Amino acid sequence: xSKTLTVDGIEYPLDTQKTLLENLESQxxxxxxxxxxxxxxxxxxxxxxxxxxxxxxxxxYVREKDILTCCSQSDNDIKISTY
Amino acid sequence: xxxxxxSKIANDAMKEPMFFGNPVNVARYDQQKFxxxxxxxxxxxSFFWRPEEIDVSRDRIDxxxxxxxxxxxxxxxxxxxxxxxxxxxxxxxxxxxxxxSLPELETWIETxxxxxxxxxxxxxxxxxxxxxxPSEVFEDIVTNEEIQKRxxxxxxxxxxxxxxxxxxxxxxxxxxxxxxxxxxxxxKEKLSLRSIKKKLYLCICSINALEAIRxxxxxxxxxxxxxxxxxxxxxxIIKLIARDEALHLNSTQQILNLWADGKDDPEMAExxxxxxxxxxxxxxxxxxxxxxxAEYLFKDGSMIGLNKEILCQYVEYIxxxxxxxxxxxxxxxxxxxxxxWINHWLVSDNVQVAPQEAEISSYLVGQINSKVDSDDxxxxxx
Numbered sequence: 001x002s003k004t005l006t007v008d009g010i011e012y013p014l015d016t017q018k019t020l021l022e023n024l025e026s027q028x029x030x031x032x033x034x035x036x037x038x039x040x041x042x043x044x045x046x047x048x049x050x051x052x053x054x055x056x057x058x059x060x061y062v063r064e065k066d067i068l069t070c071c072s073q074s075d076n077d078i079k080i081s082t083y
Numbered sequence: 084x085x086x087x088x089x090s091k092i093a094n095d096a097m098k099e100p101m102f103f104g105n106p107v108n109v110a111r112y113d114q115q116k117f118x119x120x121x122x123x124x125x126x127x128x129s130f131f132w133r134p135e136e137i138d139v140s141r142d143r144i145d146x147x148x149x150x151x152x153x154x155x156x157x158x159x160x161x162x163x164x165x166x167x168x169x170x171x172x173x174x175x176x177x178x179x180x181x182x183x184s185l186p187e188l189e190t191w192i193e194t195x196x197x198x199x200x201x202x203x204x205x206x207x208x209x210x211x212x213x214x215x216x217p218s219e220v221f222e223d224i225v226t227n228e229e230i231q232k233r234x235x236x237x238x239x240x241x242x243x244x245x246x247x248x249x250x251x252x253x254x255x256x257x258x259x260x261x262x263x264x265x266x267x268x269x270x271k272e273k274l275s276l277r278s279i280k281k282k283l284y285l286c287i288c289s290i291n292a293l294e295a296i297r298x299x300x301x302x303x304x305x306x307x308x309x310x311x312x313x314x315x316x317x318x319x320i321i322k323l324i325a326r327d328e329a330l331h332l333n334s335t336q337q338i339l340n341l342w343a344d345g346k347d348d349p350e351m352a353e354x355x356x357x358x359x360x361x362x363x364x365x366x367x368x369x370x371x372x373x374x375x376x377a378e379y380l381f382k383d384g385s386m387i388g389l390n391k392e393i394l395c396q397y398v399e400y401i402x403x404x405x406x407x408x409x410x411x412x413x414x415x416x417x418x419x420x421x422x423x424w425i426n427h428w429l430v431s432d433n434v435q436v437a438p439q440e441a442e443i444s445s446y447l448v449g450q451i452n453s454k455v456d457s458d459d460x461x462x463x464x465x
Contacts, residue, residue, distance in 0.1 A: 030419070030423075032404065032420065033430075034329060034429040034430070035326070035329050035429060036430050036431065036432065037431045037432060039123075039329055039333050039431070040329040040333060040429070041333060041336065044408070057122055059119060059122050059333060060333055061119075061333070061340040061341075061408070063340075063344070083407060
């Protein structure tokens with residue numbers, strides 16, 4: 001069964017092989033990004049439900065319940081909200 | 084407490100706060116209280132570059148062909164960047180190294196400041212190429228009123244901290260009945276460790292505003308020229324500088340957030356609350372000054388793709404982003420990036436410096452002859 005990515009209440013299909021940022025971009029959702037490497041923190045989003053796996057070390061300061069979309073993937077349904 | 088280059092106190096660095104604990108002794112990196120600073124060092128070292136690697140020889144022709152008001156924008160912007168990096172190339176070392184207590188943070192500060200000196204060297208590289216004698220440009224930095232206005236604001240927080248720490252390390256804080264502390268405004272001030280920590284907090288806020296807002300406003304101007312295929316060598320250098328700056332602003336965000344979230348010195352957590360309004364004011368003030376700067380840049384006219392209004396919107400946009408990253412509310416209305424193209428210049432992994440790759444776009448354009456005459460088709464038969 002295909003997985004879903006819910007952004008600000010709207011559901012989109014989730015490609016588990018891509019980072020969340022790439023998922024957002026492939027759905028033409030305008031989101032902020034700078035370094036795409038986890039160190040600038042520009043792509044920070046709030047995690048409402050679900051879990052992410054970081055494919056590289058998230059160097060920017062992430063508070064609890066925050067995620068960096070540029071360096072994370074998800075294997076399952078996930079809900080996030082943009083800032 | 085006097086500064087010592089090698090403290091003989093057998094302390095556990097894992098239990099020290101970031102600042103104002105025991106002086107650092109053994110420079111060891113096998114263990115870190117805050118791993119992120121070690122990661123930052125590694126990343127910064129992997130980013131190492133030299134300005135001479137980048138060919139800026141074409142920029143002179145582009146610059147000569149710019150109209151006067153665009154030359155003013157370009158040169159003023161470069162002067163401002165030179166000022167910012169002149170400050171950053173020395174100040175973190177002088178202000179923060181005497182009070183740091185974690186070996187990984189100490190080395191990060193040195194690595195950080197060193198990379199800023201490379202930025203300073205690259206401005207000379209750029210200017211040397213644009214002018215036969217760049218002295219006039221450099222000399223104007225200390226006399227130009229518009230630049231001076233921001234210089235004193237940025238340097239002020241550093242200087243206040245450095246001055247107070249020097250007094251503390253020379254005289255200690257216990258003997259203030261017999262030795263008065265006269266601050267930089269010439270006034271007598273009662274110093275305590277807490278009041279010096281406050282100066283440190285405000286100083287880090289001011290550094291963060293510098294690296295996270297002020298620099299990005301100047302980057303926008305540099306990249307706006309390159310979006311028109313002008314001064315591309317300069318933009319390539321600025322791209323490398325921007326990649327470094329993302330790391331630097333990350334480190335000051337880390338410090339501020341670690342304090343505010345109570346993960347470091349508990350007294351700093353209290354100070355973060357106490358100075359919340361003052362810290363916010365530093366960011367708002369920086370944003371305001373950058374808008375005034377935009378006014379000065381575009382005083383004689385705007386350029387294609389960028390004008391005063393757009394740059395001011397970007398100031399507000401980036402200020403919102405940066406303030407949210409350290410726990411403040413976004414103070415400005417603007418919700419979307421007025422210059423979304425800038426993000427593609429800020430991606431860290433596609434920095435391209437080889438000249439043959441850079442020139443490809445213009446090379447291809449030259450191959451296409453768009454004029455087709457009917458004579459060209461005269462030999463065709465149907």
